[in-house]
Amino acid sequence: MALKSSPVLFGWLTRLSRRNFSTSKALAAKPVAVRDALNQAIDEEMEKDEKVFIMGEEVALYDGAYKVTRGLWKKYGDKRVIDTPITEAGFAGIAVGAAFAGLKPICEFMTFNFSMQAIDHVINSAAKTFYMSAGKVPVPVVFRGPNGAAAGVAAQHSQCFAAWYSHCPGLKVLMPYSSEDAKGLMKAAIRDPDPVVVLENEMLYGVPFPMSDEALSPDFVLPIGKAKIERPGDHITVVCAGKAIDTALEAATTLAGNHGIECEIINLRSIRPLDFQAIARSISKTHHLITVEQGWPQSGIGAEICARVMESSAFFELDAPAWRVTGADVPMPYATTLEAHALPRAQDVVAAATAVLGNKISAASSQ
Amino acid sequence: MALKTSAGFLRLKHLKQVVRLLSAHTRPETVINGGKPAEFPGAKAPYVTQMKFLNETSYDPIPIYRVMENNGEIIDSREEPNIENETLINMYNTMVQLNNMDKILYESQRQGRISFYMTNYCEEGIHVGSAAALSPRDLVFAQYREVGVFLYRGVTVTELVNQCYGNHEDPGKGRQMPVHYGSKQFNLVTISSPLATQMPQAVGAAYAFKRVPNNDRCVICFFGEGAASEGDAHAAFNFAATLDCPVIMFCRNNGYAISTPAIEQYRGDGIAARGPSLGIQTVRVDGTDLLAVYNAVSRAREYAVTNNKPVLIEAMSYRVGHHSTSDDSSAYRSLEEIKKWNTDESPVQKFKLYLEHKGLWDVESDKTWNKEARNIVIKTMQEAEKKKLPNWKEMLEDVYYDMPPRIQKQMQQMEEHLKKYPEHYPLDQYQSD
Numbered sequence: 001m002a003l004k005s006s007p008v009l010f011g012w013l014t015r016l017s018r019r020n021f022s023t024s025k026a027l028a029a030k031p032v033a034v035r036d037a038l039n040q041a042i043d044e045e046m047e048k049d050e051k052v053f054i055m056g057e058e059v060a061l062y063d064g065a066y067k068v069t070r071g072l073w074k075k076y077g078d079k080r081v082i083d084t085p086i087t088e089a090g091f092a093g094i095a096v097g098a099a100f101a102g103l104k105p106i107c108e109f110m111t112f113n114f115s116m117q118a119i120d121h122v123i124n125s126a127a128k129t130f131y132m133s134a135g136k137v138p139v140p141v142v143f144r145g146p147n148g149a150a151a152g153v154a155a156q157h158s159q160c161f162a163a164w165y166s167h168c169p170g171l172k173v174l175m176p177y178s179s180e181d182a183k184g185l186m187k188a189a190i191r192d193p194d195p196v197v198v199l200e201n202e203m204l205y206g207v208p209f210p211m212s213d214e215a216l217s218p219d220f221v222l223p224i225g226k227a228k229i230e231r232p233g234d235h236i237t238v239v240c241a242g243k244a245i246d247t248a249l250e251a252a253t254t255l256a257g258n259h260g261i262e263c264e265i266i267n268l269r270s271i272r273p274l275d276f277q278a279i280a281r282s283i284s285k286t287h288h289l290i291t292v293e294q295g296w297p298q299s300g301i302g303a304e305i306c307a308r309v310m311e312s313s314a315f316f317e318l319d320a321p322a323w324r325v326t327g328a329d330v331p332m333p334y335a336t337t338l339e340a341h342a343l344p345r346a347q348d349v350v351a352a353a354t355a356v357l358g359n360k361i362s363a364a365s366s367q
Numbered sequence: 368m369a370l371k372t373s374a375g376f377l378r379l380k381h382l383k384q385v386v387r388l389l390s391a392h393t394r395p396e397t398v399i400n401g402g403k404p405a406e407f408p409g410a411k412a413p414y415v416t417q418m419k420f421l422n423e424t425s426y427d428p429i430p431i432y433r434v435m436e437n438n439g440e441i442i443d444s445r446e447e448p449n450i451e452n453e454t455l456i457n458m459y460n461t462m463v464q465l466n467n468m469d470k471i472l473y474e475s476q477r478q479g480r481i482s483f484y485m486t487n488y489c490e491e492g493i494h495v496g497s498a499a500a501l502s503p504r505d506l507v508f509a510q511y512r513e514v515g516v517f518l519y520r521g522v523t524v525t526e527l528v529n530q531c532y533g534n535h536e537d538p539g540k541g542r543q544m545p546v547h548y549g550s551k552q553f554n555l556v557t558i559s560s561p562l563a564t565q566m567p568q569a570v571g572a573a574y575a576f577k578r579v580p581n582n583d584r585c586v587i588c589f590f591g592e593g594a595a596s597e598g599d600a601h602a603a604f605n606f607a608a609t610l611d612c613p614v615i616m617f618c619r620n621n622g623y624a625i626s627t628p629a630i631e632q633y634r635g636d637g638i639a640a641r642g643p644s645l646g647i648q649t650v651r652v653d654g655t656d657l658l659a660v661y662n663a664v665s666r667a668r669e670y671a672v673t674n675n676k677p678v679l680i681e682a683m684s685y686r687v688g689h690h691s692t693s694d695d696s697s698a699y700r701s702l703e704e705i706k707k708w709n710t711d712e713s714p715v716q717k718f719k720l721y722l723e724h725k726g727l728w729d730v731e732s733d734k735t736w737n738k739e740a741r742n743i744v745i746k747t748m749q750e751a752e753k754k755k756l757p758n759w760k761e762m763l764e765d766v767y768y769d770m771p772p773r774i775q776k777q778m779q780q781m782e783e784h785l786k787k788y789p790e791h792y793p794l795d796q797y798q799s800d
């Protein structure tokens with residue numbers, strides 16, 4: 001299904017009013033929706049480099065299923081904005097081959113759920129060819145599209161593939177949250193000589209975030225592999241990426257207001273390479289850690305972070321066991337209420353943070 | 368290969384063309400290899416001395432089989448299927464029921480009562496024509512725009528509406544988006560969203576049937592011309608042919624895949640042209656002509672079951688509605704373009720006219736049934752809205768065949784919890800044991 005759901009609009013409206021309150025500092029900054037920031041990034045890189053082109057289902061005439069490529073076909077034409085037949089394995093392979101031959105393809109998956117049709121090209125070709133060609137054939141391709149849960153689209157349309165892609169050496173995996181993230185990371189991805197998977201989120205596309213003049217300039221680009229402290233705090237480190245940051249920020253407000261707990265929220269931005277230094281630095285300040293992600297718990301991003309803590313001196317900085325807040329270990333239910341409970345909610349993060357800080361993790365609840 | 372065109376199945380016609388094609392390759396006087404064809408493991412074919420590339424214009428386009436004119440008159444009386452009057456009326460009634468369901472459920476999505484919907488306009492003849500030609504025991508793999516098949520098989524409007532509403536009577540336990548119907552009882556495999564995955568799966572199911580001694584069942588697999596671009600489609604065709612499976616691969620070519628017109632989806636002569644090239648019996652029919660679809664599927668079924676072999680059917684039609692409730696097709700096509708498919712080329716109208724010619728139907732009966740069909744849906748919808756939501760226990764079921772101990776424990780804890788604090792939960796809204 002093409003999933004252009006209206007809940008986005010609702011989220012957008014509520015966010016708009018909320019954001020207007022909390023951003024007095026960024027008064028000069030211009031609110032830009034994540035969708036437009038992505039569009040700007042792709043447009044600027046296409047303008048700058050003739051080798052960049054984009055292909056995918058419905059990206060040209062229709063402006064993309066989620067309108068991320070709006071106006072690009074009009075501007076750059078058939079040669080560089082290409083509508084494809086419905087063959088993910090086909091156009092992912094075409095993109096990889098074009099990258100072998102020196103172009104810089106951007107391959108849009110209508111959603112990352114459908115990238116499963118094409119995953120062999122991503123894992124076995126894009127990620128490994130530079131290595132297998134003894135460093136002779138770089139693969140500067142970008143795979144991008146919405147990832148993770150949207151709203152009311154059930155088991156086959158609501159999955160987070162961050163853990164899946166980040167498992168594979170040779171790939172870089174980015175997960176933007178705000179408009180600034182989206183623009184800076186997308187531009188970095190396009191310029192990067194390695195294959196990059198950019199995991200966007202449908203629910204964030206319509207959300208406006210303030211963007212500084214600097215971020216609006218065509219020179220703006222973010223480094224790959226550097227996390228951002230989204231909110232500083234002294235009591236507990238909360239590591240997350242993408243949409244989960246929203247959840248963590250909301251929880252942080254509650255925790256600060258009701259419990260006097262200050263969260264330090266780390267926006268990973270890049271899942272691979274993972275900025276473990278930023279995490280360790282924060283832990284040595286807060287001595288407590290939780291992770292928040294929408295994906296399933298087993299072998300997830302949180303599991304990876306906890307393992308790295310175990311294997312490093314950061315372990316000795318912890319005053320309590322770390323805890324993961326993740327998506328529930330089930331296929332995504334369709335029912336709205338169950339869907340909400342199958343994803344991390346702010347109150348889950350609040351509960352996790354207070355439990356970790358109170359050293360109240362019981363054997364029963366950790367399963 | 369010179370294309371053999373035919374109304375039902377491949378009857379050697381266009382003999383002249385065969386000759387023209389061969390003579391273009393070989394000067395008449397030369398004899399090659401003692402006149403014997405080549406015997407490569409991968410090809411048995413005549414040798415020629417003149418090299419010629421073939422393309423889609425080397426062959427006639429595959430013709431489109433029709434039984435009725437647009438005015439409902441039978442073109443060649445030998446092709447009129449012998450269907451009982453009562454069945455004919457039931458077929459028409461199903462199309463009208465489907466139309467009314469589409470209208471009302473589409474509206475109900477617009478009003479926010481359900482989250483998603485997809486209509487079937489102009490493809491009703493495909494659904495009902497094919498369903499009527501099959502045995503109820505044949506297994507159906509649908510894509511998502513085939514609900515008429517479900518209705519004809521005997522799934523009730525109530526069950527379908529309950530699925531869209533995800534209430535406790537939804538046979539799918541409210542787990543899927545609207546229109547992802549399924550019914551084990553009626554041999555309808557639950558619809559799955561990733562495109563074309565049903566195609567190799569259908570072939571696999573047909574393979575399983577084939578292993579049953581004295582098998583008398585076949586599988587039918589519906590797919591769009593857009594889905595046919597997935598690699599799975601090719602895999603399905605090739606396996607159906609090489610494994611000799613009793614499967615009917617049924618393409619609904621409605622001209623669009625969301626906004627992508629068929630002309631951008633593929634080059635060459637459509638989906639049907641792929642059949643003969645892979646060794647599959649193939650026919651192309653007018654999908655707006657219910658009787659043509661009926662004949663094609665009944666003969667395909669007979670052939671598939673008798674010979675354990677696949678058949679490819681390409682039914683041509685047009686997607687009159689938007690792709691889904693998430694789409695606005697005015698962005699990529701004109702209202703003008705749609706018009707004739709709602710009138711002269713409407714499968715419902717054509718079949719109605721046919722029934723009228725036969726004296727089985729008239730304006731009055733049409734009015735009455737339309738009204739009743741509409742009422743059935745409205746009444747069902749009102750009831751569906753009042754029905755309880757699924758039993759909460761179902762949220763913990765069916766991830767694994769045997770419930771893992773961890774989940775069993777959660778179930779038990781939840782039960783105890785609800786017993787202790789029932790006043791904190793809207794339990795009356797949910798079905799109980």
Ligand SMILES: Cc1ncc(C[n+]2csc(CCOP(=O)(O)OP(=O)(O)O)c2C)c(N)n1
Nearest residue numbers: 001114560561562591592593594623624625
């Ligand atoms: C693997 C995969 N890719 C993309 C989609 C999104 N999608 C849903 S329906 C559709 C169009 C299918 O068109 P077609 O097969 O012609 O069927 P029609 O809608 O015309 O009946 C697309 C692209 C999907 N569901 N699965």
Ligand SMILES: [Mg+2]
Nearest residue numbers: 591592623624
């Ligand atoms: Mg189609």
